[in-house]
Amino acid sequence: MPKLLEVQEITMQFGGLKAVDRFSMELSQGELVGLIGPNGAGKTTVFNMLTGVYTPTSGDVLFESSSIKGLKPYQISHLGLTRTFQNIRLFKDLSVLDNVLIACDQHIAYGMLASVLKTPFYFKEEMIYQEKALELLKIFRLEHKCQELASALPYGDQRKLEIIRALATDPKMILLDEPAAGMNHAETHDLMKTIVRIRDEFQLTVLLIEHDMKLVMGICERIFVLDHGVTIAVGDPGSIQTNTKVIEAYLGVDES
Amino acid sequence: MQDFVQHLINGISLGSIYALIALGYTMVYGILQLINFAHADVYMVGAFAAYYVARFFGIDSSPGISTLILLLIVSMVSCSVLGLLIERFAYRPLRNSPRLNILITAIGVSFFLEYLGQIVFGPDPKVFPDVLVDANLFSWGQVQLRSFDVAIFCVVMITMLALNFLIYRTKVGKAMRAVSSNQQVAALMGVNVDRIIAVTFVIGSSLAGVGSVLVGMKYPKIDPLMGLLIGLKAFVAAVLGGIGNLMGAILGGIIMGLSEEMVVGYWASTYRDALAFGILILILIFRPAGLLGKSQIEKV
Amino acid sequence: MKPEPKTLFKKSLIVPIISVFLVIAFALFIDLSVNAYIQLLFIYICVNAIMGLGLNLVNGLTGQFSIGHAGFMAVGAYLSAYVSTKISFFAAPFEMFNFPIYAISGGLLAATAGLVVGLPSLRLRGDYLAIVTLGFGEIIRVVLLNVDAIGGARGFYGIPGFQDLVVSIGGTPIVVHAFFLGFVHALLWLLVTFLVIWRLVRSTHGRAFKSVREDEIAAEAMGINTTKVKVRAFVLSSFFAGVAGSIFAHFANYLNPSTFSFIKSVDAIIIVVLGGMGSLTGSLIAAVVITLLPEILRPLQEITGVDLRMVIYALLLIVLMIVRPKGIMGSKELPDLWRGDAKTT
Numbered sequence: 001m002p003k004l005l006e007v008q009e010i011t012m013q014f015g016g017l018k019a020v021d022r023f024s025m026e027l028s029q030g031e032l033v034g035l036i037g038p039n040g041a042g043k044t045t046v047f048n049m050l051t052g053v054y055t056p057t058s059g060d061v062l063f064e065s066s067s068i069k070g071l072k073p074y075q076i077s078h079l080g081l082t083r084t085f086q087n088i089r090l091f092k093d094l095s096v097l098d099n100v101l102i103a104c105d106q107h108i109a110y111g112m113l114a115s116v117l118k119t120p121f122y123f124k125e126e127m128i129y130q131e132k133a134l135e136l137l138k139i140f141r142l143e144h145k146c147q148e149l150a151s152a153l154p155y156g157d158q159r160k161l162e163i164i165r166a167l168a169t170d171p172k173m174i175l176l177d178e179p180a181a182g183m184n185h186a187e188t189h190d191l192m193k194t195i196v197r198i199r200d201e202f203q204l205t206v207l208l209i210e211h212d213m214k215l216v217m218g219i220c221e222r223i224f225v226l227d228h229g230v231t232i233a234v235g236d237p238g239s240i241q242t243n244t245k246v247i248e249a250y251l252g253v254d255e256s
Numbered sequence: 257m258q259d260f261v262q263h264l265i266n267g268i269s270l271g272s273i274y275a276l277i278a279l280g281y282t283m284v285y286g287i288l289q290l291i292n293f294a295h296a297d298v299y300m301v302g303a304f305a306a307y308y309v310a311r312f313f314g315i316d317s318s319p320g321i322s323t324l325i326l327l328l329i330v331s332m333v334s335c336s337v338l339g340l341l342i343e344r345f346a347y348r349p350l351r352n353s354p355r356l357n358i359l360i361t362a363i364g365v366s367f368f369l370e371y372l373g374q375i376v377f378g379p380d381p382k383v384f385p386d387v388l389v390d391a392n393l394f395s396w397g398q399v400q401l402r403s404f405d406v407a408i409f410c411v412v413m414i415t416m417l418a419l420n421f422l423i424y425r426t427k428v429g430k431a432m433r434a435v436s437s438n439q440q441v442a443a444l445m446g447v448n449v450d451r452i453i454a455v456t457f458v459i460g461s462s463l464a465g466v467g468s469v470l471v472g473m474k475y476p477k478i479d480p481l482m483g484l485l486i487g488l489k490a491f492v493a494a495v496l497g498g499i500g501n502l503m504g505a506i507l508g509g510i511i512m513g514l515s516e517e518m519v520v521g522y523w524a525s526t527y528r529d530a531l532a533f534g535i536l537i538l539i540l541i542f543r544p545a546g547l548l549g550k551s552q553i554e555k556v
Numbered sequence: 557m558k559p560e561p562k563t564l565f566k567k568s569l570i571v572p573i574i575s576v577f578l579v580i581a582f583a584l585f586i587d588l589s590v591n592a593y594i595q596l597l598f599i600y601i602c603v604n605a606i607m608g609l610g611l612n613l614v615n616g617l618t619g620q621f622s623i624g625h626a627g628f629m630a631v632g633a634y635l636s637a638y639v640s641t642k643i644s645f646f647a648a649p650f651e652m653f654n655f656p657i658y659a660i661s662g663g664l665l666a667a668t669a670g671l672v673v674g675l676p677s678l679r680l681r682g683d684y685l686a687i688v689t690l691g692f693g694e695i696i697r698v699v700l701l702n703v704d705a706i707g708g709a710r711g712f713y714g715i716p717g718f719q720d721l722v723v724s725i726g727g728t729p730i731v732v733h734a735f736f737l738g739f740v741h742a743l744l745w746l747l748v749t750f751l752v753i754w755r756l757v758r759s760t761h762g763r764a765f766k767s768v769r770e771d772e773i774a775a776e777a778m779g780i781n782t783t784k785v786k787v788r789a790f791v792l793s794s795f796f797a798g799v800a801g802s803i804f805a806h807f808a809n810y811l812n813p814s815t816f817s818f819i820k821s822v823d824a825i826i827i828v829v830l831g832g833m834g835s836l837t838g839s840l841i842a843a844v845v846i847t848l849l850p851e852i853l854r855p856l857q858e859i860t861g862v863d864l865r866m867v868i869y870a871l872l873l874i875v876l877m878i879v880r881p882k883g884i885m886g887s888k889e890l891p892d893l894w895r896g897d898a899k900t901t
Contacts, residue, residue: 051777077779085777091770093887094763101760102767106779108760112788115759116752118568122759123561129760169779291683349878356621357881359683360829363623364873367822371866484818488694491687529698533691540676540684 002065004029004173004205005050005081010059012045012229019045021229022059027173032199032206034220036213036240038249041226043209044086047175051083052076063173078106080172084162084179086209092151096142099150099161100133103168136164139198155182160191167202176208180215188212192219217241225249258397263521264514269405269474271513272412276467277490278497278505279419280460286436286500287456289355293362294342296487297369298335298461302468303478304377305334307384316385324387324407324469331465339461343454373480381479384472408470415466416506419459423502428455436500489516489532496539498549507547572751579743587736595735597847599807602742603800605843606749608827609836610796613753615825616833616887617762618789619769620678621686624693625797626820630813631669631696632662632798633805634706637715640806649721652737659745659802666798667791669696674790679783685790693821700813711812715805742803749796754836765789766834797824819866826869829876830883838885 497504
């Protein structure tokens with residue numbers, strides 16, 4: 001069975017600094033994989049390379065067996081690979097509903113003329129996608145807040161809205177960048193269940209960056225560990241927890 | 257050949273003035289990411305300050321080195337004060353506003369100066385004082401090296417050396433570079449960001465002041481809208497060299513001056529002002545970061 | 557039960573149809589009630605409002621910054637004027653139907669110019685558009701000054717305008733005033749501009765515009781082709797500027813390159829900023845204010861002998877940005893104020 005995502009030795013060089021050094025991974029359809037590592041290990045840089053925000057200095061990224069290296073972020077999104085942002089990038093001054101609908105834009109078929117003439121087709125499409133957006137909002141019970149401004153939501157809800165917005169692009173694979181950041185125990189627990197649920201319900205492949213080890217160890221089937229841009233370990237949660245290199249990276253060793 | 261050398265001399269002379277003004281744009285942009293539209297009008301005010309002071313002291317027709325130096329100082333000081341005022345009262349209150357708002361304010365300030373200038377100075381062109389005797393210092397066939405061009409070149413060189421010293425050899429310069437690279441971190445390291453921004457405006461504006469006297473000397477008609485076109489060209493020069501990059505501004509200025517002179521010399525003078533725009537479009541298509549600029553990677 | 561799309565479509569026709577009748581009634585009222593000077597002001601309000609609405613699409617809704625819109629207006633005005641002196645599609649007494657065609661041709665050329673200017677500069681983030689449009693505005697002026705076929709520096713004289721129309725009903729001749737026809741034409745364009753942008757804003761295309769304004773990187777990640785969206789907004793905006801130019805040309809009957817100086821561009825910017833970035837009804841209100849302000853200031857100007865208007869504009873811009881950066885309306889629309897809810901566009 002072909003892999004959904006094949007990352008082949010991608011490197012990102014910023015001037016003299018190698019933020020990520022020959023990173024490789026293969027993900028099959030339906031996997032739930034974690035990407036962890038200490039701060040500044042290059043995790044978000046990997047996400048940025050996968051989603052086209054950065055173009056890797058070398059190496060290649062294959063999505064469904066074709067290269068997506070050098071494509072624009074929106075093109076990668078259209079192929080079905082989407083993401084959330086670590087530092088929440090919602091459309092702040094727009095309503096919650098509009099945030100989700102913007103992600104539906106690539107599927108909405110009516111043209112500019114139809115929206116100006118308000119043709120029946122325009123209304124039909126709008127109804128379909130408004131309904132779809134509301135359905136998605138129900139996943140995190142945000143549907144009753146759909147008319148509020150995104151910036152008015154509490155922090156935890158904003159993170160959830162990020163995930164919903166990404167789901168609205170109708171992705172095959174979703175990259176979650178620290179989805180649990182700033183959430184309390186109960187919320188994190190809730191989120192874990194929801195991530196597994198949406199993975200099953202939408203037949204998604206999930207790659208997530210997270211610092212909350214309970215979440216990562218709790219739901220990820222495989223884990224990649226990055227340190228200083230280099231992959232230092234790959235394996236199931238059990239083997240990662242006992243891996244000495246990983247423990248050293250997190251606790252720090254005297255390098256002298 | 258002689259023709260070409262003459263154009264070369266004129267082009268470098270014109271280009272070094274563009275460079276001076278481009279430096280002001282690039283410094284402010286480097287530190288605030290703001291196109292300071294008012295910069296060109298600060299330059300205009302500098303020219304008028306020199307004009308009025310020269311008339312006041314009755315030295316408007318007594319050319320000489322001392323007149324040049326006096327007017328340079330007058331113009332630099334008045335531009336600095338104006339730059340400082342603009343920064344303090346128009347830009348600083350908007351430090352944390354969206355960039356669009358600050359840009360609009362910059363246009364507002366530019367307009368304010370231009371039209372207030374028309375009211376205060378009158379809309380008609382005035383004749384700039386005689387700063388130097390325009391003697392021919394050196395001839396080679398038809399090529400002339402005139403004192404104006406030499407003076408411009410010398411003043412610009414001295415100014416640039418001083419600027420270089422200031423930015424790379426002094427504590428203030430180091431702080432400026434720090435603020436330009438990362439404002440928050442610089443603030444955490446104890447740099448007084450507001451003060452450094454103010455200093456940047458002072459330096460940039462005084463460079464414009466120098467430029468205004470040099471331009472006034474060479475093209476002695478000054479009017480309240482004199483900054484408009486030269487400002488646009490200097491800004492294009494800054495973008496050409498790589499905005500935010502000091503060497504880039506100088507290089508861009510020289511290239512602009514030379515190419516403009518060549519277009520006028522070998523093609524048609526009606527297109528001299530269209531040239532800047534043409535160059536701008538070409539850079540945007542082929543090398544948006546400018547000749548010496550590095551393309552910035554936006555942090556996500 | 558949910559309404560059917562067909563019923564909604566039929567309902568959506570009501571507002572435009574009623575508006576057309578209102579336009580005709582209003583034009584008739586103005587035609588019969590006020591003098592020629594005030595009538596001309598109404599035309600200028602229309603021209604400024606179309607400019608402002610179009611610019612709002614770029615500056616307010618898409619978050620880009622164009623400061624040379626007068627250039628596009630000039631392109632539209634000159635082309636429309638030129639075409640009108642060469643070609644007449646309808647002979648008298650129906651020559652008034654020529655003007656929408658002239659306006660569209662002017663708009664299309666302006667839109668083409670918008671595409672040429674927008675493509676290289678809108679690929680990039682930041683303030684490049686501002687400086688490119690500023691340069692473009694100046695270049696257009698230089699070109700117009702140098703082309704003799706359209707009058708050069710002397711200006712373009714003898715541009716045809718609307719003519720009185722005499723219809724006889726039951727043997728009695730009735731004169732339909734040129735102003736009435738022209739004003740209806742201008743108002744209809746204003747209506748079209750307003751409705752097009754208003755409806756776009758409430759569609760997926762408008763949401764795409766706003767997503768670019770809010771966060772370009774997030775918009776890209778959600779599948780929005782931000783460059784395409786920006787170019788679209790800019791080209792459409794240029795089209796309307798061209799139309800505004802055309803309307804202006806056929807009322808002034810004379811064009812001069814200096815009409816389309818940087819000041820004209822700033823007029824449009826002020827309308828957008830004063831009305832509130834992203835608020836269409838705000839732009840309408842501001843267009844009225846900005847058109848009438850110089851007329852109100854005229855006595856003061858005559859006393860002082862200088863053009864105070866620009867100084868006041870400039871101060872207004874600075875103070876507005878510092879004290880009330882969101883303008884009169886913020887991003888709200890008039891109906892939002894009635895309803896009193898917090899939803900913004």
